[in-house]
Structure formats: C-alpha cells, structure tokens
Amino acid sequence: MTLQIEIVTDTRRLAAVRQEWQELWERSAATIFQSHEWISGWAVGVRDRKEIRLQIALARDGQRLVAAMACAVHRRTGIRILTFAAQSFSDYCDAMVDPAYDDTAVFPLLWGGLRQFGGFDLINFQQVRPDAKCRGFLDQLVRDRNGLRCADRAERCMRIDNRWPDGEAFFRSLNKKGRNNHTRGKRILGELGGEVRFRVLDPSEPGGPAIDQILRLKHTWLLANDPNSTLLGDDKLVLRAIMDKAWQSGRARIFLLECGEKIVAASFNFVYAGRMEAYFTAYDAAFERASPGTILIVEYARWSFDRGLAHVDFLRGEEAFKFRMANAETLLTSFSGARTLLGQMAISGHRWLSRYRQRHDARVPRQDSQLEAAD
Numbered sequence: 001m002t003l004q005i006e007i008v009t010d011t012r013r014l015a016a017v018r019q020e021w022q023e024l025w026e027r028s029a030a031t032i033f034q035s036h037e038w039i040s041g042w043a044v045g046v047r048d049r050k051e052i053r054l055q056i057a058l059a060r061d062g063q064r065l066v067a068a069m070a071c072a073v074h075r076r077t078g079i080r081i082l083t084f085a086a087q088s089f090s091d092y093c094d095a096m097v098d099p100a101y102d103d104t105a106v107f108p109l110l111w112g113g114l115r116q117f118g119g120f121d122l123i124n125f126q127q128v129r130p131d132a133k134c135r136g137f138l139d140q141l142v143r144d145r146n147g148l149r150c151a152d153r154a155e156r157c158m159r160i161d162n163r164w165p166d167g168e169a170f171f172r173s174l175n176k177k178g179r180n181n182h183t184r185g186k187r188i189l190g191e192l193g194g195e196v197r198f199r200v201l202d203p204s205e206p207g208g209p210a211i212d213q214i215l216r217l218k219h220t221w222l223l224a225n226d227p228n229s230t231l232l233g234d235d236k237l238v239l240r241a242i243m244d245k246a247w248q249s250g251r252a253r254i255f256l257l258e259c260g261e262k263i264v265a266a267s268f269n270f271v272y273a274g275r276m277e278a279y280f281t282a283y284d285a286a287f288e289r290a291s292p293g294t295i296l297i298v299e300y301a302r303w304s305f306d307r308g309l310a311h312v313d314f315l316r317g318e319e320a321f322k323f324r325m326a327n328a329e330t331l332l333t334s335f336s337g338a339r340t341l342l343g344q345m346a347i348s349g350h351r352w353l354s355r356y357r358q359r360h361d362a363r364v365p366r367q368d369s370q371l372e373a374a375d
Helices: 011-016 018-028 036-046 103-117 135-143 167-173 176-193 208-225 235-249 285-290 292-306 320-325 341-363 367-374
Strands: 004-008 052-054 056-061 064-069 071-076 079-084 122-128 148-150 155-161 196-201 252-259 262-272 275-283 311-316 328-338
Touching: 004 103, 011 018, 011 036, 018 036, 018 064, 036 235, 056 103, 064 103, 079 341, 103 135, 122 135, 122 341, 135 148, 135 328, 155 320, 167 176, 167 292, 176 196, 176 252, 176 262, 176 285, 176 292, 196 292, 208 235, 208 252, 208 262, 208 275, 208 285, 235 252, 235 262, 252 292, 262 285, 262 292, 275 285, 275 292, 285 292, 292 311, 292 320, 311 328, 328 341
Parallel strands: 079 122, 275 311
Antiparallel strands: 004 056, 052 071, 056 064, 071 079, 122 328, 148 328, 155 311, 155 328, 196 252, 252 262, 262 275
16 A cells, blocks of 8 residues: 655644544544544644644545544653643544555554654553554554553443433433432522523533633632642643634533522533533532532433433543443553663663562551551
C-alpha cells in the first residue's frame, strides 16, 4: 500500500484539515474523543505551553485522508513523552482508519511516520478500549517485543446498557431503596430551595453560562476535597476550551437539576451515534444531603432510555454510585515503552525506584505491630 504520511505539529495546519478530518471521523465511527472539535479544542487550550507539542500522523491515499493518529509530545524533567493528544482529558483514546482500508497495513505506516519524525524518548498510551482501532496493532508490538509493554492493571469504565422499553421501566427496575432515595432526595431539595426541575440544554441554546456554572461548582468542590487537582490550575482553561468546542459540535447536552432558580447539579454529556457518555458532573455541596448528583443521573438515564439510546456510559472513574447503577463495563489498557537510550534509562530508573520502595516498605514494621510490641 502506498500512502503519504504527514506529521502535523501546529494548530494552523490542524485547523486546515478540519473538514476532511470530520469526514474521516464519520466514516470510521470513532468516539467524540477523536473528533476534530475535541483535538483542536485541546490544542488551542495548550498552545501556549512550551512543554507540549502536537505530533499528529495523517495518512493520505492521493488527496483522500484515510487515517489519523493524533499524538502529542510532553516534556517533563527533560524527558520527552509521546501520548495521545488530549489524553488526560479523554476517556477513550484511539486512532482513526477509513473502513475501506486494512488496519494492519495502515497502522505500521502511521507508527513508522511518528517514529521517523522522532522527538520523543518515552511512549505512554492510555485509555485504549478492547475494540479500539489501534488496539490490535499495539498488542502486536507488545507480542513482538517491539518497544512496548502492556500495563498490568486495566482501568474500568462502567455503564448502563439499555434493557428497557422506556425510561419509566428503567426507573422501576431500580431496587426499592434506590427509588425511595430518589423520591426522598427530591423532597429534601424542595424543602431546601423550592420547586425541583430537571432540564436539558441542547446545542441550539447558549451553553456558555451553564458551562461556567458547572466549572464554578466543580472548582468549589475541588478546593474542599482535592486541592491538588490540576483543574484548579491551567487545566481548567484547557477543559473550558474543549467543552466550548464540543458544544459547538452539536453532540453535547447539558443536563440540569434545579431547585427554585438555583442549579444544584449539572452534567455535561455527549449524545451521538445512539448512545450517551456522561463526561463532567458537578453539584452544589450545600444540597449534598439530598444527593443531587445521583438524582440527576437517574433523570438523564430516564431521558436517554425514553429516546432509545443504547447505553449511558459513565466513562472513567470507579466511584461507588457507578457500581450501584451499572450493569456492564469496559476495561481500558495502557501501553508504555522507550524509543531512545534516555527513555530506556528513565524506565530502568523508575523500575529500580519502585523495587527499592517495595523493599523499604517491607522492612518498615507496621504501626500496629509496633504498638503490640510496646504492650
């Protein structure tokens, strides 16, 4: 197969290929996280960060774009690390290949183009689904001992597969405690703030004010519960750029739970290709006693199944509510490796440090054992 490989390294060139990228995205049935809006939103958000550089491999057959593998290089403590573009903001990372072309022939060309372009020492690909387009190729690199290793632990994404004729049937399938908690929570909200209302914003409406409120709610929660979160720093601006682009794409919905005139919980979700993906949720801690986040989840699940969507995907994270409500899961795999001697040295150093810490922890007596000895 004769394909021309191009490596895109700047946002202007990325913007120039928008139309053909989106046409490839449609043909390849990729997730929202491979769409041009998602990748370009992230790229605009990080364009002033000198430690991050785009490195996107495109493959063309003549004038036709037939594959894309969106990557980026991050420099950390002098080490250059190749990741998927927008990896830390994406839940499912992958490449795109036109279904008319053979994956097994295209991926070696994309990967060869990235390696030949160089500029990285380590490889760190995360959030790869079992059915990802690139999964077979990455697995083959691992089997061939070709510079990649597969992580031992798989990350879990929980979801609710639709097994009901409508949203009401889904709600009735919840156990008695779940239904009672839902009713009780709405009653508490009413007592705290007035009339309770579930509302959906679609892309025909301005999304900016609601996105601002979601981010404010999350900011307040993080200050109290996770003060080291990167979303309290520059990543908040990157996330906003991504969410703005996703809203403009027409594939996002904002689900609101309101009490009186106040938003007590909100979720920024994606609805496309007959499914829902719940991406970013926040709630007002002042109403925590009513569990407004859980109420909102039940409401947008009912909304989804009333419209015949195949599933509600909670994406990454192993919060307790997901295990209570989910009936299916997807396991995500990570791949890592070295390209240069510096990368190999970094991996060796990391492994040595990990073994040292394990030996050190094994030698340190547990606190309860020390107390027993003192007794």
